[in-house]
Amino acid sequence: MNTRTAANLIGFQTIIRREYNRIIRIWGQTIVPPGITATLYFIIFGRLIGSKIGDMNGYTYLQYIAPGLIMMSVITNSYGNVVSSFFGAKFGKHIEELLVSPLPNHLIVTGYMIGGLLRGLLVGGLVTMIALVFTHLHVQHPWVVTSAVILTSMVFALAGMINAVFAKNFDQISFIPTFILTPLTYFGGVFYTISLLPNFAQTLSHLNPILYMVNAFRFGFLGISDVNVMLAFSIMIGGVVVLYATCLYLLTKGIGLRE
Amino acid sequence: MKAVSLRNLCKTYKNGVQALKGIDLDVEEGDFFALLGPNGAGKTTAIGILTSLVNKTSGSVEVFGHNLDSELAAAKACIGLVPQEVNFNMFETVSTILLNQAGFYGIPRAVAHERLEKYLNKLQLWEKRNSVARSLSGGMKRRLMIVRALLHEPKLLILDEPTAGVDIEVRRSMWDFIREVNAAGTTIILTTHYLEEAENLCRNVAIINQGKIIENEKMSTLLRKLNTEIFILNLREPVSSAPNLTGYRTQLTDSHTLEIEINKEQNLNEIFVALSAQGIGVVSMRNKSNRLEELFISMVERGSETNKKAS
Numbered sequence: 001m002n003t004r005t006a007a008n009l010i011g012f013q014t015i016i017r018r019e020y021n022r023i024i025r026i027w028g029q030t031i032v033p034p035g036i037t038a039t040l041y042f043i044i045f046g047r048l049i050g051s052k053i054g055d056m057n058g059y060t061y062l063q064y065i066a067p068g069l070i071m072m073s074v075i076t077n078s079y080g081n082v083v084s085s086f087f088g089a090k091f092g093k094h095i096e097e098l099l100v101s102p103l104p105n106h107l108i109v110t111g112y113m114i115g116g117l118l119r120g121l122l123v124g125g126l127v128t129m130i131a132l133v134f135t136h137l138h139v140q141h142p143w144v145v146t147s148a149v150i151l152t153s154m155v156f157a158l159a160g161m162i163n164a165v166f167a168k169n170f171d172q173i174s175f176i177p178t179f180i181l182t183p184l185t186y187f188g189g190v191f192y193t194i195s196l197l198p199n200f201a202q203t204l205s206h207l208n209p210i211l212y213m214v215n216a217f218r219f220g221f222l223g224i225s226d227v228n229v230m231l232a233f234s235i236m237i238g239g240v241v242v243l244y245a246t247c248l249y250l251l252t253k254g255i256g257l258r259e
Numbered sequence: 260m261k262a263v264s265l266r267n268l269c270k271t272y273k274n275g276v277q278a279l280k281g282i283d284l285d286v287e288e289g290d291f292f293a294l295l296g297p298n299g300a301g302k303t304t305a306i307g308i309l310t311s312l313v314n315k316t317s318g319s320v321e322v323f324g325h326n327l328d329s330e331l332a333a334a335k336a337c338i339g340l341v342p343q344e345v346n347f348n349m350f351e352t353v354s355t356i357l358l359n360q361a362g363f364y365g366i367p368r369a370v371a372h373e374r375l376e377k378y379l380n381k382l383q384l385w386e387k388r389n390s391v392a393r394s395l396s397g398g399m400k401r402r403l404m405i406v407r408a409l410l411h412e413p414k415l416l417i418l419d420e421p422t423a424g425v426d427i428e429v430r431r432s433m434w435d436f437i438r439e440v441n442a443a444g445t446t447i448i449l450t451t452h453y454l455e456e457a458e459n460l461c462r463n464v465a466i467i468n469q470g471k472i473i474e475n476e477k478m479s480t481l482l483r484k485l486n487t488e489i490f491i492l493n494l495r496e497p498v499s500s501a502p503n504l505t506g507y508r509t510q511l512t513d514s515h516t517l518e519i520e521i522n523k524e525q526n527l528n529e530i531f532v533a534l535s536a537q538g539i540g541v542v543s544m545r546n547k548s549n550r551l552e553e554l555f556i557s558m559v560e561r562g563s564e565t566n567k568k569a570s
């Protein structure tokens with residue numbers, strides 16, 4: 001390993017360490033709120049309303065929505081972590097600490113992506129534990145669960161970075177989560193199987209990438225899915241590749257970062 | 260070896276402002292170099308391009324022989340930057356900021372810890388190592404940025420208006436420290452709009468105004484130019500060579516026109532006496548306009564305006 005590579009490795013670890021410390025330092029903003037949200041969902045949809053709904057595809061409603069709720073928290077928090085950390089660094093100008101350093105752009109992108117992944121997995125793990133308080137979850141395909149959650153988290157971490165690169169103020173980092181991410185998630189099969197929907201709505205739902213992610217993840221737990229799982233993984237992998245390349249391009253050009 | 264070499268460097272911002280209009284500049288290794296110019300001259304833009312914070316429009320940049328277009332990482336590794344505006348994370352502690360920055364440059368953590376202690380002590384910040392950056396005074400923030408720029412022990416240290424908002428006392432000790440860094444072999448580029456600051460510290464100087472380098476020479480040469488006036492004398496009779504006037508620089512631009520450079524303390528009378536003793540009559544005399552002096556007067560005036568606004 002030459003000295004440049006060794007130096008880059010240290011720099012890369014430093015980004016990850018800094019992102020991790022940030023998540024822990026402001027845990028009241030990063031970890032607690034999604035935990036509370038998930039608890040409320042489990043109580044209201046799972047217990048109170050869910051008990052009236054009856055089975056869905058052979059599972060209790062609580063068991064059915066648990067993977068969806070975990071995935072929802074992973075999506076929101078992976079995205080939220082990178083968009084606020086990266087935009088915060090831009091806004092506070094300390095992104096310049098990275099821009100002047102010899103660290104190559106692909107490690108900056110990967111470092112922030114792993115930051116988002118860490119938050120996604122931390123929160124996802126917390127929501128899983130909360131779910132276990134309310135119901136039992138048995139995992140049928142552990143590798144499907146693991147790879148679906150990691151790929152999804154990567155997709156939304158990278159998407160958050162793109163949002164942060166273009167954002168000029170704090171309104172613009174909450175715009176996409178509020179007006180695009182949340183609706184797509186709610187219509188992405190978190191709370192229901194799309195077979196309950198009328199035909200045209202089913203067709204429309206197939207244009208929503210989150211549907212594939214949620215169903216692949218749920219398939220890992222319950223062995224049931226509204227979509228082809230192979231197709232779902234192709235979409236996730238494709239998403240990671242395209243978004244990663246986009247981030248790298250934006251950083252190399254310095255869009256939103258360098259005049 | 261040249262620490263920095265800029266060739267025909269141009270920058271036009273998106274809003275159409277031409278901040279740099281073709282700059283050529285060389286800074287030798289080991290130099291203490293001043294980039295001097297009024298506000299808005301293009302100093303920060305030039306530094307920004309050198310440190311990859313601003314995209315150039317055209318031209319070329321080399322840092323210790325590494326071209327920014329082809330050997331970016333190697334060039335970046337040579338530079339430590341103290342930017343004009345505070346740019347660290349206000350919510351992190353002093354030591355976190357420093358350890359992170361050292362990490363980005365690939366300095367192993369144990370080494371970074373040692374250097375951090377050394378430099379924080381030198382700049383009287385050691386007591387503050389666990390304080391959140393937000394709580395530091397203006398002068399401390401500036402010194403923190405100096406420490407941050409030195410942790411990877413760069414060959415070139417760039418300071419962009421480092422004394423803005425720093426009181427006289429601190430300023431003096433800061434300069435002593437920077438001199439020490441330079442004496443140990445680090446090349447230093449300093450931008451400022453105060454001649455005094457550059458005068459006290461720097462060996463070589465470039466003056467930038469409206470995106471162009473208008474002077475580039477030894478500090479001593481610049482000071483002499485600022486301290487002298489050139490008078491243009493129209494002679495009654497043509498002469499074949501410049502008369503011999505001891506103690507004055509003279510130049511014959513044509514047989515009727517003599518230019519004399521006069522130090523501001525010197526006496527004009529002596530000249531006329533010496534000339535008439537050599538039989539040379541003078542018909543008329545005028546002052547050659549001193550572009551440089553005009554620039555400095557305008558810089559000083561503008562400087563005092565901004566000071567008034569600030570106070």
Ligand SMILES: Nc1ncnc2c1ncn2[C@@H]1O[C@H](COP(=O)(O)OP(=O)(O)O)[C@@H](O)[C@H]1O
Pocket residue numbers: 259272273274276277278296297298299300301302303304305
């Ligand atoms: N980000 C920017 N966008 C547009 N114009 C800019 C920007 N930064 C600086 N300028 C303009 O470029 C010129 C040079 O500015 P700058 O390099 O900051 O000068 P200095 O550091 O010498 O005060 C000024 O006219 C300034 O208004």
Ligand SMILES: [Mg+2]
Pocket residue numbers: 302303304343419420
């Ligand atoms: Mg400036």
